Amino acid sequence: MEKKIMIAGAGSAMGQALLKKLLDGGHEVYTTSRGDMEEKGSRHHHASLNILESDFPEGFLPESLDGMVYMPGTINLKPFKALKPEVFLEDFQINVMGAVKAIQKIQKKLKTGSSVVMFSTVAVQQGMPYHASIAASKGAVEGLVRTLAAELAPTVRVNAIAPSLTDTPLSERMINTEDKLKAMKERHPLKEIGRPDDMASMIYFLLSEDARWITGQIMHVDGGMSTIKK
Ligand SMILES: NC(=O)c1ccc[n+]([C@@H]2O[C@H](COP(=O)([O-])OP(=O)(O)OC[C@H]3O[C@@H](n4cnc5c(N)ncnc54)[C@H](OP(=O)(O)O)[C@@H]3O)[C@@H](O)[C@H]2O)c1
Numbered sequence: 561m562e563k564k565i566m567i568a569g570a571g572s573a574m575g576q577a578l579l580k581k582l583l584d585g586g587h588e589v590y591t592t593s594r595g596d597m598e599e600k601g602s603r604h605h606h607a608s609l610n611i612l613e614s615d616f617p618e619g620f621l622p623e624s625l626d627g628m629v630y631m632p633g634t635i636n637l638k639p640f641k642a643l644k645p646e647v648f649l650e651d652f653q654i655n656v657m658g659a660v661k662a663i664q665k666i667q668k669k670l671k672t673g674s675s676v677v678m679f680s681t682v683a684v685q686q687g688m689p690y691h692a693s694i695a696a697s698k699g700a701v702e703g704l705v706r707t708l709a710a711e712l713a714p715t716v717r718v719n720a721i722a723p724s725l726t727d728t729p730l731s732e733r734m735i736n737t738e739d740k741l742k743a744m745k746e747r748h749p750l751k752e753i754g755r756p757d758d759m760a761s762m763i764y765f766l767l768s769e770d771a772r773w774i775t776g777q778i779m780h781v782d783g784g785m786s787t788i789k790k
Contacts, residue, residue, distance in 0.1 A: 561769075562586055562587055562588065563582075563587045563588070563626035563627060563767065564587070564588045564589075564590070564622050564624065564625050564626050564627075565582055565587055565588070565589050565590070565625065565626060565627040565628070565629070565767060566589075566590040566591070566592075566621065566625055566627070566628045566629070566666060567579060567582075567589060567590070567591045567592070567628075567629045567631060568592050568611045568628070568629065568630050568631060568632065568658070568662045569592070569593055569611065569630065569631035569632035569633075569658075570591035570592065570593045570597065570606075570631065571593030571594065571595050571597065572593075572631045572632070572633075572728065572729075572730070573726075573727075573728035573729060573730075573756040574631060574726070574728060574756045574759045574760060574763075575591070575593070575629075575631045576756070577755075577756035577757050577759070577760035578629065578759075578760040578763050578764065579591060579600065579604070580600075580760075581757075581760050581761070581764050582764065582767075583600060583601060583603060583604060585764070586603075587603070588603045588605075588622070589603060589604050589605070590605045590606075590607075590620065590621055590622070590625075591604065591605070591606045591607075592606070592607050592608075592609050592611050592616070593606075593608065594608065594609070594610045595608060596608050605620065607620050611630075611632065611658055611661065611662050612632075612653060612654065612657065612658045612661060615665065616665065621666065621669060622669075623669065624669050624670075624671045625666055625669045625670055625671065625674060626671055626673070626674045626675070626767070627674050627675040627676065627677070627767040628662065628663065628666055628670070628674075628675075628676050628677070629676075629677045629678075629763055629767070630658065630659040630662050630663070630676075630677070630678050630679065631679060632654050632655070632658050632659075633654065633655055633679050633681075633694075633698075633730065634650070634651050634654050634655060634694060634697075634730075635694055635730050635731065636650075636651060636693050636694060637690040637691060637694070638690055638693075639689075639690060640690075640692045643692055643693050647693050648692075648693045648696060648697075651693045651694055651696070651697040652696075652697050652700065654697075655679075655694070655697040655698060655700075655701055656697055656700045656701055656704065659678050659701060659704065660704070663676060663708070670712075670715070670716050672715050673715075673717075673769075673772070674715075674716050674717070675716070675717045675718075675719070675766055675767045675768075675771065676708070676712075676716060676717070676718045676719075677719055677720065677721065677763050677766050677767065678701050678704070678705055678718075678719075678720040679698070679701065679720060679721060679722075679723070680698040680699075680701050680702050680705075680720045680721070680722035680778055681694060681695065681698045681722055681723065681724075682722055682723065682724040682725075682780065682782045682785050682786050683695045683698070684698045684699045684702055684722060684778075685722060685778075685780065685786040685787075686785065686786050698722075701720060702720060702722075702778055705718050705719060705720045705776065705777075705778065706776045709775045709776030709777075710776065713775060713776075717766075717771065717772075717774065717775040718775060718776065719766050719771075719774060719775060719776070719777045719778070719779060720777075720778050720779070721759060721762050721763060721766070721778070721779045721780075721781050722778050722779065722780050722781070722782065722786070723754050723758075723759055723781050723782060724748060724753070724754060724781075724782035724783055724785040724786070725744050725748075725753045725754060726753060726754030726755065726756065726758070726759060727753055727754065727755055727756070728756060735753065741753070747785070748782070748783035748784060748785050749783060749784030749785065749788040749789075749790050750783035750784050751783075752783055753783070754781065754782070754783065758781055759781055762779055762781050766779070
């Protein structure tokens with residue numbers, strides 16, 4: 561069945577992979593990102609805006625939505641003593657408050673049976689050095705997911721995915737040499753890092769009727785990183 565899905569922060573590598581999957585699946589997609597984006601056919605509608613700061617243009621969104629995905633995120637990795645409080649606040653703004661604002665803006669449009677997907681990170685489940693700020697923000701996202709899942713059931717399902725290192729511009733500095741890439745693959749039980757398509761596939765599933773009995777969950781798409789020790 562054709563769905564109407566909104567993606568906030570669709571300029572991300574994972575957002576682009578999800579957009580393609582949804583359009584290939586015959587769905588209608590409404591995207592926002594800070595930069596310009598060429599609309600990919602008649603079922604793709606784009607508004608260039610920062611979801612944290614601006615409202616949607618008048619008449620941009622349809623009357624009802626079957627789903628919403630909040631993609632924006634940050635990665636400020638530093639020793640705790642070097643992480644200024646402002647960084648914690650900025651990360652909280654983008655990762656948590658952006659999701660809060662985006663969901664509040666579209667909440668009335670969410671149909672019965674619709675699905676909201678947010679992003680956490682493997683670094684919430686597994687403590688990792690230098691991740692204090694991002695883990696604190698994404699931990700808050702996980703709390704938001706469970707609370708909203710409870711509050712909006714049975715009408716709306718709310719879940720998050722928690723990736724480990726995935727090949728996108730956000731993680732570029734961690735894999736920009738052969739040696740770094742090899743070391744990062746080696747850390748994962750499945751000996752690979754993630755691809756944007758791995759995340760897009762899980763989000764596509766969570767938006768679909770196949771996930772009709774799943775809510776309040778954090779899906780760990782992480783090459784085994786959060787639960788397996790080799
Ligand atoms: N890549 C990884 O290894 C990894 C691991 C764990 C979790 N994640 C999460 O995965 C999600 C997608 O990220 P990605 O890896 O696909 O990264 P990406 O390709 O670099 O995309 C970055 C995303 O963050 C948004 N963004 C960045 N700075 C922003 C700001 N100042 N204000 C508003 N929006 C801002 C971008 O929005 P625009 O579309 O407007 O540019 C875009 O949606 C994020 O939530 C991230 O935390 C990624």
